[in-house]
Amino acid sequence: MTDTSPPAYQVLARKYRPETFTDLIGQEAMVRTLRNAFAADRIAQAFIMTGIRGTGKTTTARIIAKGLNCIGPDGSGGPTTEPCGQCEPCLRISEGRFIDVLEIDAASSTGVDSMREINRMAEGRPSTGRYKIFIIDEVHMLSTSAFNAMLKTLEEPREHTKFILATTEIRKVPVTVLSRCQRFDLRRIEPEDMLKMLARIARLEGAEIAGDALALITRAAEGSARDAQSLLDQAISHGAGETSAEQVRAMLGLADRGRVLDLMDMILRGDAAGALNELGAQYAAGADPLAVLRDLAEITHWVSVVKITPDAADDPTISPDERTRGGEMAAALPIRVLTRMWQMLLKALEEVAAAPNAMMAAEMAVIRLTHVADLPSPEDLIRKLQTLPPPTETGGGRPVQSPQSTGTPAAGRGRPVQSPQSTGTPAAGGGGSAYASAPNGRNGGAPTAALAVAVNAGLARFPSFDHVVELIRTNRDVKLLVEVESGVQLVSYQPGRIEFCPSEFAPKDLAQRLGSRLQNWTGNRWAVSVVADGGATTIAQARDAAENELKTRALEHSMVMAVLAQFPKARITDIRTRAEIAASAVSEALPEVEDEWDPFEDS
Numbered sequence: 005m006t007d008t009s010p011p012a013y014q015v016l017a018r019k020y021r022p023e024t025f026t027d028l029i030g031q032e033a034m035v036r037t038l039r040n041a042f043a044a045d046r047i048a049q050a051f052i053m054t055g056i057r058g059t060g061k062t063t064t065a066r067i068i069a070k071g072l073n074c075i076g077p078d079g080s081g082g083p084t085t086e087p088c089g090q091c092e093p094c095l096r097i098s099e100g101r102f103i104d105v106l107e108i109d110a111a112s113s114t115g116v117d118s119m120r121e122i123n124r125m126a127e128g129r130p131s132t133g134r135y136k137i138f139i140i141d142e143v144h145m146l147s148t149s150a151f152n153a154m155l156k157t158l159e160e161p162r163e164h165t166k167f168i169l170a171t172t173e174i175r176k177v178p179v180t181v182l183s184r185c186q187r188f189d190l191r192r193i194e195p196e197d198m199l200k201m202l203a204r205i206a207r208l209e210g211a212e213i214a215g216d217a218l219a220l221i222t223r224a225a226e227g228s229a230r231d232a233q234s235l236l237d238q239a240i241s242h243g244a245g246e247t248s249a250e251q252v253r254a255m256l257g258l259a260d261r262g263r264v265l266d267l268m269d270m271i272l273r274g275d276a277a278g279a280l281n282e283l284g285a286q287y288a289a290g291a292d293p294l295a296v297l298r299d300l301a302e303i304t305h306w307v308s309v310v311k312i313t314p315d316a317a318d319d320p321t322i323s324p325d326e327r328t329r330g331g332e333m334a335a336a337l338p339i340r341v342l343t344r345m346w347q348m349l350l351k352a353l354e355e356v357a358a359a360p361n362a363m364m365a366a367e368m369a370v371i372r373l374t375h376v377a378d379l380p381s382p383e384d385l386i387r388k389l390q391t392l393p394p395p396t397e398t399g400g401g402r403p404v405q406s407p408q409s410t411g412t413p414a415a416g417r418g419r420p421v422q423s424p425q426s427t428g429t430p431a432a433g434g435g436g437s438a439y440a441s442a443p444n445g446r447n448g449g450a451p452t453a454a455l456a457v458a459v460n461a462g463l464a465r466f467p468s469f470d471h472v473v474e475l476i477r478t479n480r481d482v483k484l485l486v487e488v489e490s491g492v493q494l495v496s497y498q499p500g501r502i503e504f505c506p507s508e509f510a511p512k513d514l515a516q517r518l519g520s521r522l523q524n525w526t527g528n529r530w531a532v533s534v535v536a537d538g539g540a541t542t543i544a545q546a547r548d549a550a551e552n553e554l555k556t557r558a559l560e561h562s563m564v565m566a567v568l569a570q571f572p573k574a575r576i577t578d579i580r581t582r583a584e585i586a587a588s589a590v591s592e593a594l595p596e597v598e599d600e601w602d603p604f605e606d607s
Contacts, residue, residue: 017233020205022063023070023098025085029201029229030193031060037188039085042071047083048186050158050167052143054174055190058230061170062107064190065139068168069105070097073133083134093133104133110142116149123157126165136165143169144176151178158184192227195219195321201229202236211240216249219321224256257292264299265329267370271300271345272337276374283370293366294356301349303330308342310334341377348373462528463499472502472522473543479525487514489547493539501531505539554579 022028025035041047051068053061070087077090087094096102108122122138130136140146146154158167158181169185171177193201202218213236221239225232235256239247242255253260263286270279286296309316311334317327352369359365380388466472476485491510495503506514519532541549555576558564568574580588 015234016205016209016237017230020208020233022060022067023089024087025067025071028060028064028067029197031064031190034064034188034190035085038068042083042085045083047072047166049161049165050169050185052169052171052174052177052182052185052187053190054171054187056192056226056228057172058225058228058232059190059192060229061172061190062139062141064188065168065170066097066105068166069102069135069137069139070094072135072137072166073097073102073104075134102133104130104135105137105139107139107141110140110145114145114147114150116147116153119146119150119153123153126157126161129162130164134164136162137168138165139168139170141170142172143181144171144173148178151181155180155184193225193229193232194227195222195319198222198225198227198229198232199320202232205233205236206240209240211243211247213239213243213247214249216323217247217252219323220249220252220256220258223321224258254290257290258295258299260286260289261299261303261323261326264296264303265326267296268300268303268333271370271373272341272377274374274377276371279370279374280367283366287363293362294353297349297352297356297366297369301346301353304342304346304349306330307333307337308339308346311337311339311342344376345373348376462526466499466526469494469497469502472497475525476521479521481521484517484521487511488518489543491542493542495535495539500528501533503533503535505535505537507542551579554581 025038028035051065053064055061067087070089070093071085072083073093074084074087075081075091075093076084077088079091081088081091089095089098093102097105100107106122106125108118122140126136126138128136157165161167167185169177169181174182174187174189199215199218199222202213202221203215206213206218217239218236221232221235224235239252239255243251250260252258263282267279267282267286270282283293283296287293306316306319306322307330310330314331314334317331317334319327322330348369352366352372355369356362356365466475473485473488476488487510491507491514493505493507495505497503502518504515511517515532515534519530522530522532558576558579559568564576
């Protein structure tokens with residue numbers, strides 16, 4: 005009885021699998037090498053194919069197997085890179101039932117026993133074909149013992165045996181195996197080639213699918229031909245013959261790229277409310293919050309690349325409207341803003357992926373992005389400060405006082421520093437020079453003078469070096485405090501300028517670290533310099549001077565000298581004066597009781 009049932013449906017990835025090297029797309033370098041090898045009869049005993057999923061590793065292995073065993077339509081052909089597809093070996097290899105071509109899944113045959121069986125079969129001659137070919141897929145899954153067991157056979161197989169290995173993780177394959185194989189790295193399919201392939205398949209299937217829908221599929225496939233064909237198969241079924249970009253976005257769970265660009269515009273403008281509303285609208289339309297943030301990161305990267313290399317805008321998977329808007333963004337946004345947004349989006353993607361509620365995490369990420377959009381850069385802050393008008397009289401008619409006008413003497417000088425208004429000369433200070441007002445009472449209009457006055461006002465809080473030490477103590481930098489107290493022999497001091505002679509306990513980088521810390525804490529630059537000699541005693545020496553004097557007097561005492569003569573290694577660790585002993589006794593004494601109660605006293 006004749007079977008009249010329709011043939012079973014075959015997915016597009018299998019239906020349009022390449023049958024010859026001409027059908028392979030995007031692998032021109034490998035095809036050229038193999039064609040030359042076949043033409044020169046220099047066919048290696050083993051090949052290894054590596055690349056991402058869906059680039060044609062197993063397909064290439066089958067084409068090589070067909071080319072090695074093809075006998076042509078008339079049965080007299082030899083090895084060729086253009087198998088006829090009509091002879092019995094070609095047909096049976098295509099159908100997966102040729103006895104001399106064995107496809108082995110290494111993921112399910114990882115042990116050494118399976119490899120021993122392969123070695124045994126490799127010794128026998130082919131049954132019907134010209135070569136016995138072993139195609140081992142995902143070869144990196146083999147165990148170490150299995151790899152070791154195949155080395156001898158792989159290096160010196162019988163002349164009628166060929167090995168073709170395929171893997172997606174070439175780094176897991178031992179180098180001893182790689183050195184015995186001819187390696188081919190299969191590239192990702194370029195977007196232009198992918199679009200042509202998808203358009204051809206859609207035309208052969210009689211499906212109407214929009215060009216921008218094919219671009220979305222190409223972008224989602226990430227260079228994998230099998231992924232692209234599977235997505236096209238799904239899109240044709242989803243659109244029931246006519247498929248639009250909106251339907252593909254809904255199928256893939258993607259947001260509209262135009263709306264993602266709108267969201268990015270709102271974020272960069274600092275419009276938090278509008279950005280949250282747009283994110284909520286995309287979420288309600290079916291977009292995944294993680295996919296929206298991923299699209300934002302992709303656009304940020306693309307705009308950054310376009311800003312550096314404008315030719316990158318000519319991407320066939322990008323619509324003309326996106327190119328126009330992306331070019332405008334690249335021209336308007338500084339690279340500093342784009343890199344900051346990229347870093348924040350990377351962190352946000354991690355948070356959204358790990359959060360129990362992805363939408364909440366995405367909203368918090370958008371809020372952070374819109375908040376930093378309004379923050380000026382350091383360059384803008386300096387530029388704004390330089391353009392500020394000079395300080396004028398306050399509302400009460402009282403001029404702004406110079407920090408020196410209070411009469412506070414500068415530490416290390418022994419005399420008060422004159423007010424800059426009294427002499428018309430530059431005021432002493434580390435941050436800059438503030439010039440006196442003109443005789444008519446009006447200040448100079450130079451922006452640098454205004455900046456200098458602001459700097460001097462910030463340094464006025466530190467009229468003496470003791471104030472600097474107290475600042476270090478307030479910020480709890482214990483290490484720096486100890487180094488300053490024991491290593492700084494002060495030579496001169498002005499607010500913003502310190503000159504000292506280092507003691508033997510001072511580290512070599514003390515001046516650099518002290519200046520850096522003071523600049524971070526005060527916001528003004530400090531000039532800290534080192535001289536070779538001079539300088540007063542250190543703070544630690546001054547603090548310990550009284551104790552050292554007591555120790556010296558104690559060492560001169562006859563009784564102490566006698567003790568040290570008997571015990572040379574003894575040391576004075578603490579000295580207490582009579583006054584200190586008396587004060588300690590008073591503090592430790594019990595309080596006196598005026599009327600002590602006697603239980604035996606008659607009432």
